[in-house]
Amino acid sequence: MKKYFLIIVIFVVISLLGFSIIPKNPFYNINWSIMSALIIGLAMLAFFWNFEKQGVSSKEVALIATMTTLAAVSRVPFAIIMSFQPMTFIVMITGYVFGVQTGFMVGALAALVSNFFLGQGPWTPWQMFCWGMAGVISALLGNKKKEFAFTKFIILAACWGFIHGWTMNLWHWVSFVFPLTLKTFLATYIASFPFDTLHSLGNVIFSLLFGKTFYTILQRFKNKIIVVPLDNNADIV
Amino acid sequence: MFIYQPKNTLIHKVHPVTLILYIFIICLFSLTFSHPVFLLGLFIAISMVIISSEITKEWFAYLKFSIGFILIIMIVNSVLVRAGTTVLFWGPRIPGLGRIRITLEALSYGGSMGLRFLVIISAFCLYTYVLHPDKVLKLMGRWGNKSVLALTLATRLFPLMVSDFRRITEVQRCRGVVFNGKNVWAKVKKYIPILNIMLLSSLERSFQLAETMQARGYGLTNRSYYTRELWRPRDLIIIILIFVSLLMGLWLTVKGFPTYNFYPRMEPIKFEEVILAGLFSILFVFPAFLNWGWKKWPLLKSKI
Numbered sequence: 001m002k003k004y005f006l007i008i009v010i011f012v013v014i015s016l017l018g019f020s021i022i023p024k025n026p027f028y029n030i031n032w033s034i035m036s037a038l039i040i041g042l043a044m045l046a047f048f049w050n051f052e053k054q055g056v057s058s059k060e061v062a063l064i065a066t067m068t069t070l071a072a073v074s075r076v077p078f079a080i081i082m083s084f085q086p087m088t089f090i091v092m093i094t095g096y097v098f099g100v101q102t103g104f105m106v107g108a109l110a111a112l113v114s115n116f117f118l119g120q121g122p123w124t125p126w127q128m129f130c131w132g133m134a135g136v137i138s139a140l141l142g143n144k145k146k147e148f149a150f151t152k153f154i155i156l157a158a159c160w161g162f163i164h165g166w167t168m169n170l171w172h173w174v175s176f177v178f179p180l181t182l183k184t185f186l187a188t189y190i191a192s193f194p195f196d197t198l199h200s201l202g203n204v205i206f207s208l209l210f211g212k213t214f215y216t217i218l219q220r221f222k223n224k225i226i227v228v229p230l231d232n233n234a235d236i237v
Numbered sequence: 238m239f240i241y242q243p244k245n246t247l248i249h250k251v252h253p254v255t256l257i258l259y260i261f262i263i264c265l266f267s268l269t270f271s272h273p274v275f276l277l278g279l280f281i282a283i284s285m286v287i288i289s290s291e292i293t294k295e296w297f298a299y300l301k302f303s304i305g306f307i308l309i310i311m312i313v314n315s316v317l318v319r320a321g322t323t324v325l326f327w328g329p330r331i332p333g334l335g336r337i338r339i340t341l342e343a344l345s346y347g348g349s350m351g352l353r354f355l356v357i358i359s360a361f362c363l364y365t366y367v368l369h370p371d372k373v374l375k376l377m378g379r380w381g382n383k384s385v386l387a388l389t390l391a392t393r394l395f396p397l398m399v400s401d402f403r404r405i406t407e408v409q410r411c412r413g414v415v416f417n418g419k420n421v422w423a424k425v426k427k428y429i430p431i432l433n434i435m436l437l438s439s440l441e442r443s444f445q446l447a448e449t450m451q452a453r454g455y456g457l458t459n460r461s462y463y464t465r466e467l468w469r470p471r472d473l474i475i476i477i478l479i480f481v482s483l484l485m486g487l488w489l490t491v492k493g494f495p496t497y498n499f500y501p502r503m504e505p506i507k508f509e510e511v512i513l514a515g516l517f518s519i520l521f522v523f524p525a526f527l528n529w530g531w532k533k534w535p536l537l538k539s540k541i
Contacts, residue, residue, distance in 0.1 A: 031268045048384050056383050058455045059447040065390030066443035070436060072391065073398045105387065113391045116370050117240065119299075121361045122264075176310050176350060184317055209425075213433050221440045 009046045013039050033122070033175035040129045047104045047132065054101065059225050064105045067094045071110035076117050083199035087114065088134055088164065089206035090214075092157055095135030096142035097218040103135025126171040130164045148215045157207045161200025165192050240295075241369050247471065247528035248290035248363075253372040255472040255479075260360045262479050263521060266486050267356040270495035273349040274511055278518030280352060283359045289525040292366040299362045300355070307351030314347035315339045320500040346499040372466065382460055390446070398439060405431050405438075471531075471541040475524055482520040489513065 020035060071090040078085035087110060095103020111127040141149065141156055166189065173188045174180065243249060248256070267279050287296050316328075319335075321342030328337025370392060378385040410416065414427055489495050494513055498504050530537045 034265070034268050051384055052382065057447070058450040059444065061383055061387050062390065062443040062447040062450065063440070064387045065394060065446075066439050068387065068391040069394040069398050070439060073395060073402070074432075105384065109384070109388050109391060112388065113395065116392060117395075119240070119361070120365050122357055176354065177313065179318065179320070184313075187313065187317060209429055210432060214436060217433070217436055217440065221444075224444070 005049060006046055009042050013042055032180070033171075036171065036174050037122075037125055040125050044108060044125070044129055044132065047101075047108070051101055051105055060102070063098070063221070063225065064102055064109070067102075067106045068109040068113055071106060072114035072117075075110070075114040079118050081198070083161075083165070083195045084202040085199075086202070086206040086210075088131065088160065088199070088203050089157060089210065091131050091135045092138040092153070092160065092203075093207075093211065093214045093218065095137070095139035096148075096153060097215065097222055098139070099143075100136050100139040103139040104132040105135075107131035107133070107135035122175065123168070123171065126168055130167050133167075134160055134164065148212065148219075150211060153211065154204055154207045157203035158200045161198075161203045162196045165196030165199055168192075241366060242292075243369070244291050246290045247531040248286060248367055248524060250471075251475060251524075252466050252468055252472040253368060253376050255475050256364075256368050257373070257376075258476065258479055259521075259524065260364050262483060262486075263360045264357055266482075267353050267360075269486075269490065271349070272495045272497040272510065272514070273345070273352060274506055274514045275489075275495045275517065276349060276352045276356060278514040279521065280356045280359065282518040282521035283356060283363065285522050285525040287359060287363055289528045290363070290367050292362070295366050296359065296362050299358050303351075303354060303358045307347075307354060310350050310354070311344060311347030314350070315343040318343040318346070322502050342499045342501070342503055345503060349497075349499070375462070375464075375466075378460060394439070398435065401435055401438065402431065405434050469541060471527060474527065474541065478520050478523050482517065485517055485520065489517065 016035065016038065067090065071087045071094075074090060075085045075087035078087075091103065091107040091110060094106045108128040108131060111131045112124065115121070115124050115127070137160065138153065138156060141152060169188050169192050172192075173185060177184045177188060263279060263283055267276060270276060270279070284296075287293065316337060316339070318340075319338060321340030323341040324338055325341055325344070326337075326339040328339065330336045371389070374385055374389050374392070378389075406416065409427070409431060416424065416427055418424055486495075494510055527541070531541065532538075
């Protein structure tokens with residue numbers, strides 16, 4: 001069922017994109033900010049649906065809530081400096097240690113929760129998506145690694161500052177810029193460059209300051225969370 | 238802790254479904270309509286609802302923030318866009334862009350985009366200040382049990398963690414750590430252990446939280462509800478009007494009224510369009526009227 005859902009989502013997204021190019025149907029030249037929000041929403045729905053269907057224990061729910069809060073709390077005081085904040089780092093390290101599903105949930109929910117305090121807006125779904133993906137991408141880096149790949153993590157964090165900004169630019173570009181040409185596209189990206197650099201710099205600095213200790217603490221709690229049921233460990237005994 | 242504040246108006250006291258539907262439909266139409274008169278109508282409608290829900294002060298802060306943004310949209314549009322025939326101003330030649338040519342069409346297109354942004358920002362302002370986040374979470378809990386539980390826990394843990402931060406800073410102060418120095422790096426160094434301790438203690442707390450959840454039987458049966466939102470006649474009235482406006486909006490879209498061509502030359506605005514836009518926006522102003530009547534006549538208040 002999980003796989004079917006993914007296939008359905010991908011199919012719907014592709015057909016939506018296809019319909020928007022074929023002339024003479026109701027979706028032709030549909031407003032791009034609605035279209036992109038729809039696609040982002042479907043992608044996130046797949047993740048949330050997957051999470052709902054998984055047998056998640058109460059400990060995992062509490063852990064996700066705690067890491068979400070920590071990330072959201074850390075974003076709010078930095079809101080004045082816009083993109084320089086420790087939230088991305090916290091989401092990424094959580095994803096790195098706890099895996100794709102937890103990483104996505106913490107990123108997406110942290111964006112939502114921090115916006116309860118900073119103000120919701122049309123940017124909320126995009127931010128949820130971007131931060132969720134930050135968790136996913138670092139989870140893919142940390143997949144099945146025993147040791148903490150510190151340098152790789154920092155490089156990824158630095159790159160992610162830009163990728164996050166570029167994805168958010170896409171929202172800005174399709175929603176507020178006309179005509180959608182290469183020139184306006186480049187202008188939008190050039191305008192966002194200082195903010196992205198700041199974001200990337202923030203990620204690197206916070207990773208350097210907290211990376212190793214956060215990793216150790218989270219890894220210890222991950223070991224504590226894993227419970228082996230008695231009927232499954234016959235071979236261990 | 239939330240920026241939401243309870244107030245005694247009808248808008249604050251409708252069912253969350255009604256309000257979310259209202260905000261969603263306004264955002265939808267503001268995105269699909271490009272005619273400036275229709276956008277203006279929507280903006281006036283939502284402004285009246287915002288004013289009647291007594292959040293004008295907060296709304297002005299939103300507007301102030303968006304005006305800068307709109308100016309940027311207008312400037313970028315008028316500088317970069319070369320379409321349009323009515324030239325207002327010839328600027329200097331800039332390498333890569335050619336000679337700057339500011340047209341009335343591009344400027345008004347930017348303005349109309351700004352109007353659309355204002356409508357959406359106002360809709361979200363209404364959402365932020367009038368709808369309690371807990372109500373939304375409870376509503377969504379029907380579909381996404383676990384993710385909403387995590388979200389609800391997170392909103393509850395938020396103030397707790399802020400007070401945690403204060404407590405740990407206090408403890409550190411008692412141990413002789415001086416936080417208000419002049420050297421930035423030295424200051425940062427003193428905050429590092431605090432964050433580490435915060436992580437450690439909040440993770441420890443998350444385990445206790447999980448154990449209490451387990452002890453109370455989390456996950457054994459379906460979710461149970463402690464409070465319930467009432468579904469009142471006022472919700473029905475507003476929802477019917479939203480439905481009517483949806484039908485009217487569809488009809489208008491099919492007839493092609495809300496589309497407007499800025500390029501190459503701006504279309505003249507017809508009187509018919511103004512009338513239709515006015516009629517269309519009155520449907521969205523209705524909650525404000527209802528609120529006014531709700532305050533004025535106790536009989537109406539008791540009935541809806």
